[in-house]
Amino acid sequence: MRVDLSDWTPRAPLHPLKLDWLTRAGVDVAVLRLDLIDPLLSGNKWFKLKPYLQAAKAAGHAGLISLGGSHSNHLHAVAAAGERFGFSTVGLLRGEPCETPTVCDLRAFGMQLHWLGYGGYRARHQADFWQPWLQRYPALHPVPEGGGGLPGAQGCIELVDMARRQMAGLGWSDYHAWWLAAGTGTTLAGLVLGEAGQCPVYGALAVPDDHGVARRLAETFAAAGVADTGYHLLDASRGGFARVDAELAAFLHASEVGSSMTFEPLYTAKALLALRSQVEAGCFAPGSRVIFVHTGGLQGRRALQGELDRLAGSVDSPKN
Numbered sequence: 001m002r003v004d005l006s007d008w009t010p011r012a013p014l015h016p017l018k019l020d021w022l023t024r025a026g027v028d029v030a031v032l033r034l035d036l037i038d039p040l041l042s043g044n045k046w047f048k049l050k051p052y053l054q055a056a057k058a059a060g061h062a063g064l065i066s067l068g069g070s071h072s073n074h075l076h077a078v079a080a081a082g083e084r085f086g087f088s089t090v091g092l093l094r095g096e097p098c099e100t101p102t103v104c105d106l107r108a109f110g111m112q113l114h115w116l117g118y119g120g121y122r123a124r125h126q127a128d129f130w131q132p133w134l135q136r137y138p139a140l141h142p143v144p145e146g147g148g149g150l151p152g153a154q155g156c157i158e159l160v161d162m163a164r165r166q167m168a169g170l171g172w173s174d175y176h177a178w179w180l181a182a183g184t185g186t187t188l189a190g191l192v193l194g195e196a197g198q199c200p201v202y203g204a205l206a207v208p209d210d211h212g213v214a215r216r217l218a219e220t221f222a223a224a225g226v227a228d229t230g231y232h233l234l235d236a237s238r239g240g241f242a243r244v245d246a247e248l249a250a251f252l253h254a255s256e257v258g259s260s261m262t263f264e265p266l267y268t269a270k271a272l273l274a275l276r277s278q279v280e281a282g283c284f285a286p287g288s289r290v291i292f293v294h295t296g297g298l299q300g301r302r303a304l305q306g307e308l309d310r311l312a313g314s315v316d317s318p319k320n
């Protein structure tokens with residue numbers, strides 16, 4: 001793998017978020033715009049991927065093999081990076097073959113796809129899952145689902161400095177909390193490692209609480225040799241990962257109009273809606289400054305646009 005990672009070190013801008021519910025509560029929020037780092041390699045996935053690319057390069061591997069669903073932002077980032085930096089990629093997909101906007105992109109980026117079915121995909125946590133794939137693709141480096149694990153978290157540590165360096169530009173001398181959407185919790189773990197106890201990190205869970213996020217975080221911090229503290233998790237999933245409802249669709253629309261930023265429904269809009277609930281419940285004192293991480297993922301929104309429009313329409317239409 002010839003990829004030179006020092007050639008590309010994206011910087012996410014930090015932008016103030018002005019929405020009426022924040023103004024009313026006197027809470028300042030700035031958004032770390034990972035959605036703006038690159039049109040193709042958007043969001044937190046690039047930062048989680050970087051340590052795996054470094055390991056693959058050090059091991060002399062020719063590319064990456066990873067896994068995800070047919071809307072996966074992670075596989076999208078892996079495939080886009082492969083095309084950008086000229087290494088081969090293989091994707092192991094959940095379910096039966098289907099054509100989503102994401103799958104079309106994966107193919108266009110040159111990723112080779114294998115569909116595992118649902119049962120086959122569930123086997124990914126078994127100890128011998130990777131063995132046949134690594135036998136078949138001995139030149140490829142495996143990346144766990146979502147770019148998780150300690151290396152993925154370590155790739156996100158730099159986000160803390162990235163935000164701190166830009167604080168003064170907003171007139172901030174410090175901040176009181178981080179707020180972000182959490183799926184595997186890997187990005188959150190990186191922020192916790194970067195803060196080293198100086199500032200709490202709030203993870204708005206995009207998946208219902210019972211999906212083992214807390215256990216995996218404890219494992220990650222144990223592997224890093226640090227205490228399992230410095231963060232709070234809350235359920236922001238609104239009943240399930242892929243669930244989209246009318247209130248969410250209306251909130252997403254209003255937030256985009258109010259902020260001139262774009263969000264997607266499953267992670268960033270749910271995280272922002274959960275923040276509004278906490279702000280309106282008085283969980284942050286007036287004068288608090290919060291950094292919201294825009295984790296990107298806008299490519300995944302394409303498949304949901306029709307449903308969002310339908311739901312938004314059902315809210316807007318007059319009740320005769």
Ligand SMILES: *Cc1c(COP(=O)(O)O)cnc(C)c1O
Nearest residue numbers: 073183184185186187267295297
């Ligand atoms: C993957 C993803 C997340 C979750 O990141 P984790 O590190 O798995 O917690 C959040 N937001 C978006 C947009 C994502 O694509």
